[in-house]
Amino acid sequence: MPKGLGGTAKIMNVVFPNSELNCRYCGACCAFSENWPRFTLEDNAAIENIPWELVNEQETGMRCYKDRCAALEGKIGTLTSCSIHPNRPIVCRDCKPGEETCLIARRRFGLNNKGSRPS
């Protein structure tokens, strides 16, 4: 996992004014590591808002299937969404499109750093 991937906001349906990237057509950082996203400052109530089957057995983060978060829906680079968007972990909120960690994740999937809507 690239340094900082866990520390930065991803909002799936929002195009940030400082970036041409749209998480809705990406999802790369949601499928980058079997160890991400981890819970950080979440309290028990926040974790309990996430369906138990989407939380890992240690309750330290989201369950992953290989590198892909269990809450990620759709096809990476085409159309994606987060099934727990209102309750997603803090590190997911902090991963912002256009930041270095975002671009590292996108490159892994062959996605460029400009617009992300497929043609």
Ligand code: SF4
């Ligand atoms: S890699 Fe970047 S553009 Fe893609 S979903 Fe994550 S934050 Fe959004």
Ligand code: SF4
């Ligand atoms: S919880 Fe949602 S935003 Fe966070 S990695 Fe999983 S699918 Fe992506």
